[in-house]
Amino acid sequence: MRTVELVNVRKSYGHTEVIKGVDLKIQAGEFVSLLGPSGCGKTTLLRMLAGLETASGGDIVIGSRSCTDLPPEKRNISMVFQSYALIPHLTVLDNVLFPLQMRKIGDQAERRARAMAALQMIGLDHLAQRRPRQLSGGQQQRVALARAIVPSPDVLLLDEPLSNLDAAMREKMQEELISLHRRTGLTTIFVTHDQEEALSLSDKVVLLNAGRIEQVGAPRELYNAPKTRFSAQFIGATNVFDVDVTKDGANYVANLQHGVKLSLAEASDTGPACVSFRQEDVSLSETGAAGTGLLAGKVGNRIYLGSRIRYVVDTPHGKIRCLSSPADYFEVGANVNLTIAPEKIRVLAR
Numbered sequence: 001m002r003t004v005e006l007v008n009v010r011k012s013y014g015h016t017e018v019i020k021g022v023d024l025k026i027q028a029g030e031f032v033s034l035l036g037p038s039g040c041g042k043t044t045l046l047r048m049l050a051g052l053e054t055a056s057g058g059d060i061v062i063g064s065r066s067c068t069d070l071p072p073e074k075r076n077i078s079m080v081f082q083s084y085a086l087i088p089h090l091t092v093l094d095n096v097l098f099p100l101q102m103r104k105i106g107d108q109a110e111r112r113a114r115a116m117a118a119l120q121m122i123g124l125d126h127l128a129q130r131r132p133r134q135l136s137g138g139q140q141q142r143v144a145l146a147r148a149i150v151p152s153p154d155v156l157l158l159d160e161p162l163s164n165l166d167a168a169m170r171e172k173m174q175e176e177l178i179s180l181h182r183r184t185g186l187t188t189i190f191v192t193h194d195q196e197e198a199l200s201l202s203d204k205v206v207l208l209n210a211g212r213i214e215q216v217g218a219p220r221e222l223y224n225a226p227k228t229r230f231s232a233q234f235i236g237a238t239n240v241f242d243v244d245v246t247k248d249g250a251n252y253v254a255n256l257q258h259g260v261k262l263s264l265a266e267a268s269d270t271g272p273a274c275v276s277f278r279q280e281d282v283s284l285s286e287t288g289a290a291g292t293g294l295l296a297g298k299v300g301n302r303i304y305l306g307s308r309i310r311y312v313v314d315t316p317h318g319k320i321r322c323l324s325s326p327a328d329y330f331e332v333g334a335n336v337n338l339t340i341a342p343e344k345i346r347v348l349a350r
């Protein structure tokens with residue numbers, strides 16, 4: 001396992017720059033997710049790390065070695081693809097042996113022992129003589145993982161490896177990935193557009209937006225302290241509103257339209273801003289009519305989720321999403337007041 005450092009990495013296709021100067025440091029043994037909407041450059045960045053795309057500028061350093069100009073086979077990196085990319089006519093064991101043979105690692109006995117150990121680690125040693133088509137999607141992806149870890153790479157790259165799996169298998173494989181990471185300690189870079197997956201698997205999440213890093217942080221940091229409107233809206237279901245921040249005595253308040261005021265705990269300046277708050281931080285209470293200065297609306301939609309109920313409340317400021325306990329039950333059309341604890345409201349630059 002090694003550190004990975006990207007220094008002002010850029011990539012253009014023709015005249016279009018798709019990676020616009022990315023600086024990033026990844027610690028040895030870290031599990032890092034590259035997260036972002038479709039087309040933001042996640043896969044391009046991963047392919048540049050693997051050496052499958054050449055960077056148009058900047059430097060990629062693995063350990064203490066600059067790899068920017070090295071071909072893929074000289075980087076000691078393994079990559080797992082969404083499509084598994086197993087060799088169909090080879091057995092499971094031969095698929096896992098393949099990278100050891102290609103790199104001429106060890107003699108035949110050692111290769112076999114290492115391949116069987118990798119298969120054992122992902123719980124598929126009993127299927128070593130099967131062909132890929134005789135396996136489920138989840139099993140095929142586990143073989144691809146065994147093939148990736150068997151040469152002891154410095155870095156493991158995973159490009160949306162779970163997106164072809166159904167929900168149940170995906171959940172199982174997420175657990176598998178966490179435990180594989182714990183056992184191998186490999187520096188792992190995982191591409192996903194699924195924010196829940198990124199938050200649940202990673203030590204660190206790198207949120208990308210249109211070829212640039214929007215925010216980097218531990219999952220809890222990104223969830224609880226988004227720094228920009230984009231981060232707030234991409235991570236978790238968030239309500240975001242333009243406001244004018246003023247001072248009311250010693251306290252800051254966010255002024256929405258129609259004289260509605262929200263008390264703020266964290267503001268440090270007055271002027272135009274936007275506020276964001278999570279759907280689970282909104283409390284609903286039934287009301288006959290809206291009081292002055294209160295945030296109020298009418299339940300427009302109710303979505304039953306089992307352990308929670310999601311309400312979409314129509315307000316004069318737009319729709320507000322709320323996630324309530326099933327004990328707080330409101331009919332569609334009910335008039336409700338919405339309250340948000342001041343410390344749950346983030347103030348962001350507009």
Ligand SMILES: Nc1ncnc2c1ncn2[C@@H]1O[C@H](COP(=O)(O)OP(=O)(O)OP(=O)(O)O)[C@@H](O)[C@H]1O
Binds near residue numbers: 036038041042
């Ligand atoms: N070979 C190519 N030639 C031209 N443009 C490309 C090429 N490969 C990617 N792009 C463009 O680069 C941008 C980033 O693509 P990339 O595949 O890295 O995004 P992504 O974040 O992985 O998206 P997705 O989640 O949809 O896979 C996109 O606008 C894409 O159209």
